[in-house]
Amino acid sequence: xxxxxxxxxxxxxxxxxxxxxxxxxxxxxxxLSIKLGTDDxxxxxxxxxxxxxxxxxxxxxxxxxxxxxxxxxxMEGWDGDSDGRPTELTHRRWRRFGESGAKLIWGGxxxxxxxxxxANPNQLVINTANLxxxxxxxxxxxHAHQVRYGRTDDLLVGLQLTHSGRYARxxxxxxxxxxxxxxxxxxxxxxxxxxxxxxxxxxxxxTLAAAFVDAAVxxxxxxxxxxxxxxxxxxxxxxxxGAHLRPGLFGGTLENRSRFLGLIVDGIRRxxxxxxxGVRVSAVDTVPFCRGPDGxxxxxxxxxxxxxxxxxxxxxxxxxxxxxxxxxxxxLRELGIELCNITAGSPYYNPHLQRPALYPPSDGxxxxxxxxxxxxxxxxxxxxxxxxxxxxxxxxxxxxxxQEFLPFVAQHAVRTGGVDAVGIGRLALxxxxxxxDVLRGRPLDRHRLCRTFSDCTTxxxxxxxxxxxxxxxxxxxxxEAAQVKALRPRAGDGQS
Numbered sequence: 001x002x003x004x005x006x007x008x009x010x011x012x013x014x015x016x017x018x019x020x021x022x023x024x025x026x027x028x029x030x031x032l033s034i035k036l037g038t039d040d041x042x043x044x045x046x047x048x049x050x051x052x053x054x055x056x057x058x059x060x061x062x063x064x065x066x067x068x069x070x071x072x073x074x075m076e077g078w079d080g081d082s083d084g085r086p087t088e089l090t091h092r093r094w095r096r097f098g099e100s101g102a103k104l105i106w107g108g109x110x111x112x113x114x115x116x117x118x119a120n121p122n123q124l125v126i127n128t129a130n131l132x133x134x135x136x137x138x139x140x141x142x143h144a145h146q147v148r149y150g151r152t153d154d155l156l157v158g159l160q161l162t163h164s165g166r167y168a169r170x171x172x173x174x175x176x177x178x179x180x181x182x183x184x185x186x187x188x189x190x191x192x193x194x195x196x197x198x199x200x201x202x203x204x205x206x207t208l209a210a211a212f213v214d215a216a217v218x219x220x221x222x223x224x225x226x227x228x229x230x231x232x233x234x235x236x237x238x239x240x241x242g243a244h245l246r247p248g249l250f251g252g253t254l255e256n257r258s259r260f261l262g263l264i265v266d267g268i269r270r271x272x273x274x275x276x277x278g279v280r281v282s283a284v285d286t287v288p289f290c291r292g293p294d295g296x297x298x299x300x301x302x303x304x305x306x307x308x309x310x311x312x313x314x315x316x317x318x319x320x321x322x323x324x325x326x327x328x329x330x331x332l333r334e335l336g337i338e339l340c341n342i343t344a345g346s347p348y349y350n351p352h353l354q355r356p357a358l359y360p361p362s363d364g365x366x367x368x369x370x371x372x373x374x375x376x377x378x379x380x381x382x383x384x385x386x387x388x389x390x391x392x393x394x395x396x397x398x399x400x401x402x403q404e405f406l407p408f409v410a411q412h413a414v415r416t417g418g419v420d421a422v423g424i425g426r427l428a429l430x431x432x433x434x435x436x437d438v439l440r441g442r443p444l445d446r447h448r449l450c451r452t453f454s455d456c457t458t459x460x461x462x463x464x465x466x467x468x469x470x471x472x473x474x475x476x477x478x479x480e481a482a483q484v485k486a487l488r489p490r491a492g493d494g495q496s
Contacts, residue, residue, distance in 0.1 A: 012358070012366070013358060013367070013370040013371060013372075014028065014370075015358060015451070016401070016402070016403045016404065016405065017403065017404070017446070017449075017451060019404075019405075022038065022040075022405065022408060025038070025404075025405045025408075026038060028372075029372065032370055032372060032373070034370075034372050034373060034376050035376065035380075036372070036375065036376045036379060036409060037379075037409065037412040037413065037416065037418075038405065038408040038409050038412055039408050039411045039412045039415065040408075041408075042407040042408060042411055042438065042441075043411065044439065044440065044441035048411075048439070049069065049411050049414045049415040050068060050069045050070065050407070050410060050411055050414060050422070050438065050439060051068050051069070051439050052068065052069060052414075053065050053066060053067050053068065053103075053154060054066045054069070054393065054420060054421075056276075056338055056339070056393060057338065057391075058333075058336060058337075058338040058391070059276065059277065059336040059337060059338050060226075060273065060274050060275055060276045060277065060336075061156075061225070061226060061276035061338060061339065064156060064225065064276070065153070065154045066103050066104050066154065066156050066393075066421070067103035067154030067155065068101070068102070068103045068435070068439060069410075069414050069420065069421045069422060070100070070101065070102035070103065070104070070421065070422055070424065070435035070438075070439075071102055071104040071105070071106050071341075071395045071421040071422065071423040071424065072097045072100055072102045072104070072105050072106065072108075072423070072424055072425075072428050073106055073107075073341075073397065073423045073424060073425040073428070074106055074107035074108055074109050074110050074160040074228070074280070075093075075109065075110075075425060075426075075428070075429070075466070076109060076110050076119065076120070076123060076460070076466065077089060077090055077093055077109070077122075077465060077466045077467070078120055078122045078123070078459070078460040078463075078464065078465050078466050079093075079122055079465045079466070080122045080123055080124045080125075081122070082121065082122070083125070083129070083130065084112065084115065084118070084123065084124050084125025084126075084127070084130055085124070085130050085133040085134075086124060086133055086134070086136075086137045089465060089467075090109070090124070090137065091136075091137060091140050092474070093429070093467075094108060094109075094137055094138075094140055094141045094144075095140055095141060095143075095144040096144075096428070096432035096433075097141055097428060097432065098140070098141035098142065098143070098144030098145035098148075099144050099145065099148050099432060099433055099436075100424075100428060100432045100433055100434070100435050100436065101148075101149070101433060101435040101436030101437075101439055102424065102435045103154055103155050103156065104155075104156050104395070104421055105141065105155070105156070105157040105158065106158060106160070106228060106278070106280065106341055106395060106423065107158050107159055107160025107227075107228040107230075107278075107280070108137070108138075108141070108157065108158070108159060108160065109124055109159075109160060110123065110124075110160045110162045110230060111123070111124040111125065111126045111134070111159055111160060111161060111162065111215075112124065112125045112126070112162055112163060112164065112170075113125075113126060113161050113162065113163055113208075113211045113212050113214070113215040114163065114208070114211050115170050116163075116168060116170050116177070116179065117162065117163030117164050117165070117168055117170070117179070117236070118164060118168065118169070118170035119162075119164040119167050119168065119169060119235070120169055120173060120460065121169065121170060121171055121172060121173060122465075123164075123170075126159070126161070126215045126218050126219065127215075127218070128218065131218050131221060131222055134159070134218075134219075134222045135221075135222040135223060138157060138159075138222060138223055138224060139223070141157060142155070142157070148436075156225050156226070156276075157224060157225055158224055158225060158226040158227060158228055158276070158278060158339075159219045159222070159224040159226075159227050159228070160227070160228040160230050160280065161212055161215050161216065161219070161227050161228065161229055161230060162230040162235055162236075163179070163208060163211075163212075163235065163236040163237070164179075164235050164236065165178070165179050165180055165181060165200075165234075165235050165236025165237075165239055166178050166179070166180040166181075166184075166187065166197065166234065166235075166236070166239055167234060167235060167348060173463040174463075176191055176192070176195050178191065178195065178197040179200055179236070180197045180198075180199050180200070180239065181199055181200055181205070181236060181239050181240050181243055181246065181250070181251075182199055182239060182240075182242070182243040182245065182246045182251065182308065183197075183199060183245075184308050185302060185303070185308070186287070186288045186300050186302055186308075186349075187288060187308075187348075187349065199246070201248075202248045202249045202250060205240075205249075205250050205260060206249075206263065208236075208260075209260055209263035209264050209267070210263075210267065212229060212264045212267075213263075213264055213267030213268055213271060215227075216264070216267075216268045216271075216272055216275060216277075217268075217271050217272050217275075219275070220272040220274070220275040224275075225275075225276055226275060226276030226277060226278050226339060227268070227275060227276075227277060227278070228278045228279065228280050228339075228341070229261055229264055229265075229277065229278075229279055230279075230280055231261070231279050231280065231281040231282070232280050232281055232282040232343045232346075233282055233343065233345070233346045233347060233348075233354060234282075234345075234346030234347075234348050234349065237260055237261065238281070238282050238310070238346075240257055240260050241257050241258070241281075241310035241324075241328065242257075242285065242308050242309040242310040242312075243257055243308075244257075244307040244308070245307050245308070254324055254327055254328065254331075257310075258328060258331055261279070261331075261335070262335065265277060265335045265336070265337070269336075276339065277335075277336075277337050277339070278337065278338075278339030278340065278341065279332055279337060279339070279340055279341070280340075280341035280342075280343060280395075281325075281328065281329075281340065281341070281342065281343070282310070282311070282343050282344050282345055282346065282354075283310075283311050283322075283325040283328075283329075283342050283343070283344060283381060283382075283385060284310075284311035284312065284320040284321075284322070284325065284344045284345070284353075284377075284381055285309040285310055285311050285312045285320075285344065285345050285346070285350070285353075286299065286309070286312055286317060286318050286319075286320075286345060286350050286353060287299050287300060287302055287306055287309070287312070287317035287318060287350075288300050288349035288350060289349060289350045289352065289365065289368070290365070291364070291365035292365070295365060295366045296365060296366045296367070296368050297350070297352050297365040297366065297367060297368040298365075298368065299317070299318050302317065304317075310324060310325070310328075311324060311325045311344075320377075320381065322381065322384060322385065322388075325385060326385060326388045326389065329385055329388065329389040329392060330389055332389075332392065333389060333391050333392065337392075338391070338392060338393050339392075339393050339395075340389075340392045340393065340394050340395070341394075341395040341397070341423065342378075342381070342382045342385060342394060342395065342396060342397060343378075343397040343398075344377070344378060344381070344397070344398070347457070351364055351457075352365075352367040352368055352369075352371070352374055353374050353377070355398075355400075355401075355425070355426070355452075355457075356371035356372070356374040356375050356378075356398060356401040356452070357371060357401065357452035357453075357454050358371060358401075358451070358452045358453075359452060359453050359454050359488070359489070360454055360489055361454040361455075361457035361458040361461055362458040362461055362462060362487040362488065362489060363458075363461050364454065364457075364489070371401050371452070372401070374398065375398045375399070375401050375402060377398075378396065378397055378398030378399075379396065379398065379409065379413055379418065379419075382394060382396040382397070382413075382418065382419050383413065383416075383417075383418030383419065386417065386418060386419060386420070387417075393420045393421070394419055394420050394421070395419070395420065395421045395422075395423045396413060396418075396419035396421070396422055396423055397423050397425070399422055399423065399424065399427075400424060400425050400426045400427040400450050400452070401452055403449045403450065403451065404444060404446065404449065406422075406427075406434075407438045407444075410422040426450045426452070426456055426468075427449070427450040429450070429456055429466075429467060429468040429472065430448050430449065430450045430468040430470075430471040430472055431445065431448035431449055431450065431471075434448075434449075447471070448471055449471075450468070450471070451470075451471075453470050453488070455468065455469040455470055455484045455485075455488070456468055456469075458484050458487050458488065459480060459484050462483070462484075462487055464480045464483060464484060465478075465480060467480075469481045469484045469485070
């Protein structure tokens, strides 16, 4: 499977908002030679594929009902306070998640298990001092859902636990304080000359695994039904999965590279046996990309074999390899884990794959191909993994780019068994009740559909809060809106 080695577009890819009908969307896919299944119509009512409930069968979550097939992905807001507690901006975002109509809230937010693991100085941190504020955050979401839908017994809410590892910036946005787990010939070179990234040793990783367990116990005390042990997007546990050349207990074989997760799961089972466990994993990756002379993303040159990635071919590192991802998912089942959320790549070094978008953030690059190619990669790879390990409840990613056509693709993927739940990320910032509108058969509000302007990324990249500045009136009126607009690579583009 290929990812980044696509012919670069001579012009910007056609915006999906210009396609007014499903027939036009299908013709566009055909013209691009992209295979992406779409249903003819989106069903409503209790028997509709996207409205079907699901009962978990395994592990600590056995018997739990998830009321439909929509999921809200975890998203950082860069809006916690300096101690890692949620602010009113955080509460607003979580209330809107509760009002969305989705019955699975996957982690809500990436929450650091230790202060040194924050990706930014305003990321949430879970500890005893912050526990009551995280409990209140969850209760705010539940209350919003109860008020709108009249029940919460079919709503599953988790908390994503993370350590940012290589991408830790816990004290100042402009100062990297990396804690990598391997030497990386390309990514190490991106640090300033006065920053020396030294890989964590085995004792440090064992201690960190214990911190994840402590955090999970606190999450259970705060009322969360499950924790996500984050293995995606270039952060610590994801980087471990690609540490083929690391010596010692946590590198080399896949058994060693997944040892960190095993330690965490064993600890949670001992101390919080009723807490569910999920894993969001970047199942495939590519060599890091950079901005080329023409502004498009281009793969960095590297010596072969490339032995620093997970789910990527060592001899052709712009292509995927599913052998180890399938083995890892089977390992999840051995550990009694049923909840699995599939994503890809990293926002730091191949964002075109991780979150397909038409417009790059301020520090990004134009996509190396039509973003629909990368949406299709998400959908196709997720379906292949679901077929390989059908016992997992699998959540898919990459759907927000589809905009008006998301329901047709999502229903097809669920109906044909390619995925169990459809995850919504950026779209939940601009149009949080999108799932409810789809499930009730209401016309979509085109003015709130995420058009992937990437302002929600440009803001945090420049030390500002994250929100949908173009489409959410609340954020459009904030003082940061003008700053974000000025930072766009093409200020004023696409605002329709």
